[in-house]
Amino acid sequence: MHDPGWEQAAVEHVVDRLQERYEGVPTEIVETVVRRAHAEFDGPIRDFVPLLVEKAARGRLDELQRRVAVDSAPTDRALVQAPPVPA
Numbered sequence: 001m002h003d004p005g006w007e008q009a010a011v012e013h014v015v016d017r018l019q020e021r022y023e024g025v026p027t028e029i030v031e032t033v034v035r036r037a038h039a040e041f042d043g044p045i046r047d048f049v050p051l052l053v054e055k056a057a058r059g060r061l062d063e064l065q066r067r068v069a070v071d072s073a074p075t076d077r078a079l080v081q082a083p084p085v086p087a
Helices: 003-023 029-040 047-067 076-081
Strands: none
Touching: 003 029
């Protein structure tokens, strides 16, 4: 189950990392930007599953397209053996 305390701690770490990366930007602005970005992901994670599946499938299909000749259809075995795409 989702642990809001863990998520909040992770977001605080994001703020810390971005403050280091953007030293010239006031802390309040970094915090505001991170909070607004976090609010965009307020829905349940299942909402993003189709998008993630599409991205992974698109990457695998791109790889297959490079491996398989254009004039021959890929076999089921080729589809299964396609390497996973990093997220």
